């Protein structure tokens with residue numbers, strides 16, 4: 001049910017990105033180039049059921065980061081986020097990274113989700129986001 005995303009999926013990816021209530025994007029225009037770079041290099045995945053995309057993830061092999069993880073609010077709590085995150089982490093490991101990192105907002109469902117999944121807080125960004133890291137197992 002997880003497959004590599006293509007440019008044809010971008011409209012639905014954008015829809016889910018705008019539907020989430022936490023970690024919302026203030027200026028989608030800022031990430032257009034990075035999204036295009038990643039999607040053209042098989043760095044985006046979608047979770048699809050009955051031909052409907054319910055969430056997506058993305059990992060950037062250049063710096064070992066999880067670039068995105070978003071699940072349609074109507075589909076949360078079914079394990080979709082965990083499955084998409086595992087796929088993104090596996091890709092970073094295959095690209096030679098020993099650890100993955102990401103940033104997320106304080107007091108969000110995502111913060112709790114990452115802690116439960118074994119991620120450790122390593123600091124804060126300039127704008128107060130939590131930096132999380134995960135060692136990618138051998």
Ligand SMILES: CC(C)(COP(=O)(O)OP(=O)(O)OC[C@H]1O[C@@H](n2cnc3c(N)ncnc32)[C@H](O)[C@@H]1OP(=O)(O)O)[C@@H](O)C(=O)NCCC(=O)NCCS
Nearest residue numbers: 020022023069070071076077078079080081082104110113
């Ligand atoms: C954070 C986020 C990605 C989590 O996605 P999700 O699909 O709800 O996550 P999961 O379902 O894998 O895990 C969440 C819960 O569902 C539970 N779950 C997992 N599989 C399940 C299943 N098959 N049936 C029922 N529950 C399940 C998990 O145990 C977990 O439960 P808990 O909260 O009681 O510990 C999602 O809430 C989201 O997109 N948030 C908004 C955007 C965001 O903040 N993204 C991160 C930006 S850095």
